[in-house]
Amino acid sequence: MSETVAGARRAVLVPLALAQFLCSFAGSTMNVMINDISVDLKTTVQGVQLAITLFLLVMAALMIPGGKLTDLFGRKKCFTAGLLLYGLGAVLAAFAPGLVVLVLGYSIMQGVGTALLIPPVYILTTLLFQDLLSRARAFGAIMAMGGIGAAAGPLIGGLITAAISWRAAFAFQALLVVVIVLLGRRITDPLPADRGRSFDGVGAALSAIGLVLLVTGILAADNDVWLMLGLLAAGFLVLAGFFGWVRARERGGGQPLVSLAVFRRRVANLGLVTQNLQWLVLMGTSFVVATYLQVVRGYNAIQTGVIFSAATAGLLVSSFSAERLAKRHAQRSLVMTGFALTAAGIGLLLGLSGISKNPWVSAPGLLLTGLGIGLMLTPSVNVVQSAFGEDQQGEISGVSRSVSNLGSSLGTAIAGTILVSGLTTHAYAAAMATLAVAALGGLAVAAFLPRGKATREAG
Template identity: 40%
Template sequence: MGRWKPLVVLGTAQFLMVLDTSVMNVSISRLVEDFDTEVTAIQAVITLYSLVMAAFMITGGRLGDMFGRRRLFGAGLVVYGVGSALTAAAPTLWMLALGWSVVEGLGAAMVLPALAALVAGAYRGRDRVVAYGVIGGLAGAGIAVGPLLGGWLTSYLTWRLVFVGEVVLVVAMLAVLRWIERDPPSGRRASFDAVGAALSAAGLALVVLGILQSSSWGLLRPRNSPVTVFGFSLTVFVIGAGVLLLWGFRAWERHREEHGRDPLIHFALFDVTPLRSGLAVLLGQNTILLGLFFAIPLYLQVVQGLDAFQTGLRLLPVSVTMLLASLSGPLLSRIAAPRTVVRSGFAVLLVAILWLLTTIDPRIDDLSFLMAMAVLGLGMGLLASQLGNVVQSSVGERDRSEAGSLQYTSQNLGSALGTAFMGALVISALAAALTQRITDDPRVSAAVKEQAGVSLQSGVSFVPSNEVRVALAEAGIPPGEADALVEQYSSAQLTGLKTAILGAGGIAVLGLMFTRGLPSRRPEEPAPGHTGADRP
């Protein structure tokens, strides 16, 4: 039992990092009410949490090399605990964003790269496969407990108690931090690359910000863009500026290496094919998972009118099957290569997504929906059972922290992109479908069509149909035309949701294309002392 003590601490930390987002996703309606805001504002807060983690994960991995992975892991837990306390007490939306999105995000960016490296350093061979299976399984457990616990607390008490509980868990982990062996000095205590850290964080931030705002600003054609450039929406220029900064980051890192200075990240790592493929697949997996976990609660809460606890119950099957499939990693590694398992996972995901498309209707078929969610969790779990071990086993000991930072950068960038991308798809498809339906509806007069068109140009929100009815009544729209508009709005909502889910299917197809570089042989017991391949 003693050899698994480190995994207890590391696995609990992984559980915490996943719990937050799943709690927030099922609490969207209550958060909108508590902070007197809109769904898009909560979407921004959720996205910002993942964005902060993605933006600073590379920096966190580098700090782990400089100051020791266990030391940074402990410091990150302290920061995370402070953020949880701030979130639990947040009186305003801005305080929520500060405590949860920023402070907790920074704490997670310190914890997760160190966590990945500490797992790889503590275990070898078959034990490492087991350890990463447990880590993946606990990530699934966080997704399982989050909707159910968060939904129950949100419906009957308050979502704030989740973050009080996180503070308690952080204190408990710090009390047994000694179970993790102190990692030896890495010999890389060089000067910190502040320029590289700033370029990478700013570049990632602008890319995700542009995608997030595309639903309100418009992607190319301006809708509610604060400014227009050459007749185009600001969105494309924000994304372009982010890409330019990331290109500058890569050039700067090469410049440092050429002059014998230690960079923030060694881009030679991307020449390691299994690592490169593993990171790409992780990006796709989390884009799909967090995107769907944003869109599906909207369907359940806004369209179906379920409360947070009822939503959590309906999300439970995906979480249970993801947990079980994630824990199957050691068994699967005996009978199939990682590439085969991951490709099977994507195939199962596509089946689940097609199934979900048939269940998004005005009246939910609970049995069909629950079965589709269970299949979705199975596909996600098959991916989670392999990818952590693939990424860490593809590099040597000196590159553990960098590989860990890249691993969690991919995961959290995928989470941020998933929430932003799905949100943009839902709103854009909703606006387009509603505009077309109103234009083609003979029950709606020309004057009301014109009035609706002006309103749609300024943006549209994803809200319950009864709120639309109240707003139309306040605007003086005749009852007959109001009924027609509410009917068309409800139909357009389903179109928006189906478009987003279809988008997730497209990402799954793209993910399959990146599996070619994953290991095609079953992992065998490494020779004593083997720790993976060093970068070129």
């Protein structure tokens, strides 16, 4: 590859990686602002948890439709439109007088903007970096920035909140949007938009409603068990209706929101499950530890953020080693090792928190968790994306990001609901134990991945 081509690819990769950082940052930085926001907006910890979970849920519910829209309107246009909507939502959240406006700007507008801009990030990367090692390097940079955004969000958000205000953290996001838009001017779409494609509105509505009902049911667990069961049952019924609709539309010769063929590839499905569990554990741990340190232990935003620098350091070390590790180890080995380290990190968090009230006892566990998550983010994405050809990248990118963001929202909803139901040391232990079980589940699933290098399945 010539230096000119390599330089052009790096120039494109920078705004794509920054976009992933921005969206991951938005999901975790709120965790250290819980006390400040709840006092300023006269709401509760549960209210802020709702806003965070809704943001992650909107991303998950709309990511598949967002991936399909990239084929219809083009990847560059969707990327730019998503950034602009995200930026407007950040400005609205920065001036929010109450929880409702915060939810509108942060949870809805920024969530929808993310669903528009993230699928193009992964599609463009897959199309521009076609061999395994260069793609591993590119995805390594993107996933590293995503992981760093999630892990460093508490630190950066804590610094901004302590120095200025929680509102300034949203202003920071709006400024970053401007930078990404300017850097993204050099991005060119390698494939033309296909305006002849139809958009499956019914499928989009059914998938979104089903996911919303499921996560809302989990959030209702600490208020009304029967409401929880009713919402969960309704969610599963709607999702069953979605798959029935897709099957009928395919048989009728139409274009469904997502082809059922996407879910018929065993290795890709295993990769999707590992992605879901990685983000469930990462975002669940971030919310639970940050909330516990602030609400139960009484630490402020900057103190909580500094403690999370251990997780950021772990992610930095392992994520930026993605290319070198991909050359030496099978992706199955990397994912399994990542889950094992993550489970061990959560075990340390639980064990050490019981012997000392010093907040720094959380650092070793967070460091190990960060190392584990960073180690497996890239190989899991490679497993999924590499299983499909160029013509299906829009579809699988939407599915992949939807599954990952669903994991994020489930982590915040499940572990967060366990914690806020009591806001005690016992509730913290129960929430973290739940996340440890999820990490061990991911380890078990990863054991079924192929032992060799990633290959494209026939299908």
